[in-house]
Amino acid sequence: MAILKVVIVGAGVVGASCARSLAREGADVVLLEQGEAPGVRGATAAGMGHITVNAADEASIQLCILGRKIWREDAPPSSEEDGFVEIGTLWMAEDDASLADLGLAASRLNEAGVAADLLEGSSLFEVEPALARDLRGGLRLPEDGAIYAPTAAASMVGEAVQIGATIRTSVKVLAVERGQVLLDDGTSISADAIVIATGLEALELCEETGVSIPILPREGHLAITSRGTCVLNHHVVEAAYQQGALGEVEDTVACAILPRSTGQLCIGSSRRPRRAGEVDSELIERIMVRSERFVPGISGLPVVRTWSGTRAATGDDRPLIGALPGIEGVWIAAGFEGLGITQAPAAAQLITCSILGQESPIDPGPWDPSRQMATS
Ligand SMILES: Cc1cc2nc3c(=O)[nH]c(=O)nc-3n(C[C@H](O)[C@H](O)[C@H](O)COP(=O)(O)OP(=O)(O)OC[C@H]3O[C@@H](n4cnc5c(N)ncnc54)[C@H](O)[C@@H]3O)c2cc1C
Known part of the structure; x- marks a missing residue:
């Protein structure tokens, strides 16, 4: 069988996952970043x-x-920096209505075979002693974890390169056409298949390609302690x-704190519905106030x-x-909102199966880009 040449545009965690997955299947991969x-x-x-595992639907x-x-x-070779660390997730309810919502989420997750235990009363503080004592309960997903995405992406690209892929950095793809991509150095690269994995910038790249896609920017702020x-x-x-993450977003702050294997707290x-710019110190302050509500004392920790x-x-x-849709031989993997690191390797499998004509491990229908696109 002829070797398929696949150009992947964008080496974030999604493009890196696609590069690894397609290279493992024997494709001739060129990754452009x-x-x-x-x-x-x-x-x-x-x-x-x-x-x-997000219980949205x-x-x-x-x-x-x-x-x-x-x-x-x-996961890429395990190390403090890029291995998967199983820390579990603990959803926290501050009132009875939130606890009822967590109960429904627990049922949906359990039905899908996901370990998720509802914790009420003191059992919450037994597993997480630092939480505010007036919380009503929680939902624990013990098999969730953490990854440091920048080094994980680099490691996946490293593996792809070891098995024959090529990566070119500091090169921008200006347009995608049927069977080729046009680069900012005036050259082009031909391909049997092209994957657009450019995150937010899929918007501009698809526009250049004559396809209008519904990608919306959602800025988020984070802080990390020493x-x-x-x-x-x-x-x-x-x-x-x-x-706060679903539907039309105006301006929301919600407590989410990730312990890193370095002993830091993210x-x-x-x-907010906008692109990221300068750090907004008032917004960071609101995040710290909200975090203090759930983890008393956290706002006093040194932020680096x-x-x-x-x-x-x-x-x-x-x-x-x-x-x-509208341009043969081009695939897209973008628009993951706040779950793209979690979902990147799954998206890579779906893209790989679609390009190679293999059966998908899960139903690809819900993610089909044609569901809400217009071509010009
Ligand atoms: C504050 C915040 C917190 C988050 N927390 C989590 C979390 O805890 N868990 C989780 O699962 N997800 C989380 N996410 C979401 C996750 O980070 C993203 O969904 C994911 O990183 C998207 O990866 P990507 O590869 O699609 O896009 P990106 O990471 O944006 O990568 C796109 C790449 O394409 C390159 N590129 C763009 N245009 C071109 C071009 N024309 N030519 C060449 N290269 C190009 C860019 O330089 C970039 O490297 C969070 C996001 C934010 C902002």
Whole structure:
């Protein structure tokens, strides 16, 4: 069988996952990245790295289960920096209504075969002693974890290169055409298949290609404490976080705190419908106040860095994964909002199966880009 040449545009965690997956299947992969290295630009460099099964709906659960499974079994060589660390997630309820929501989420997750235990009363504080004592309860997903996405992306690209892929950095793709991409150095590269994995910038690239895609920017702010300040055992997140991430977002702050294997706490997070710019210190202050509500004393820990990044959202809260309508031989994997690190390896499998004509491990239908696209 002839070897398929695949050009992947963008070496964030999604493009890196696609490169590894397609190279393993024997494709001749060329990965093109405008930045100086994989994983150092875009949302991958700004993300928290929480790997979780999100209970939003059945389709999302399946994509997260597959993504988490691949991270758990097949993360890049384990080290403090890029291995999967099983820390578990603890959703926190501050009132009875939130606890009831967590109960419903537990049922949905359990039905899908995901370990998730509802904790009420003192059992919450037995597993996480640092939490505020007036919380009503929690939901624990013990198999969730954390990844440091920038180095994980670099490691996956490294593996792809070892088995024959090529990576070119500091090169920008200006346009995608049928069978070729046009580069900013005036050259072009031909390919049997092209994968657009450019995160938020899929918007501009698809526009150049004559396809209008629904990608919306969602800025988020994070802060990180110094080493040795970790007071938590789990990634803790307040129950209301979920509502803040779905539908039309105005300006939300919700407590989400990830313990890193370096002994640091990554504290977030916020959502506003815009691209990231300068760090907004008032927003960081709101995040710290919200975190203090759930983890008393946390706002007194030394913060060594604050930053903002942009999630790429879609109009229906689902990523676009699959063949791009209107231009043959082009695929897209973008629009993962706040779950792109979790879902990247699953998206890579779906893209690989679609390009190679193999059967998908899960139903690709919910992610089909044609569901909400127009071509010009
Ligand atoms: C504050 C914040 C917290 C988050 N926390 C989590 C979390 O805890 N868990 C989770 O699962 N997800 C999280 N996310 C989401 C996650 O980070 C993203 O969904 C994911 O990183 C998207 O990866 P990507 O590869 O699609 O895009 P990106 O990381 O944006 O990568 C796109 C790449 O394409 C390159 N590129 C763009 N245009 C071109 C071009 N024309 N030519 C060549 N190269 C190009 C860019 O330079 C970039 O390297 C978070 C995001 C943010 C902002």
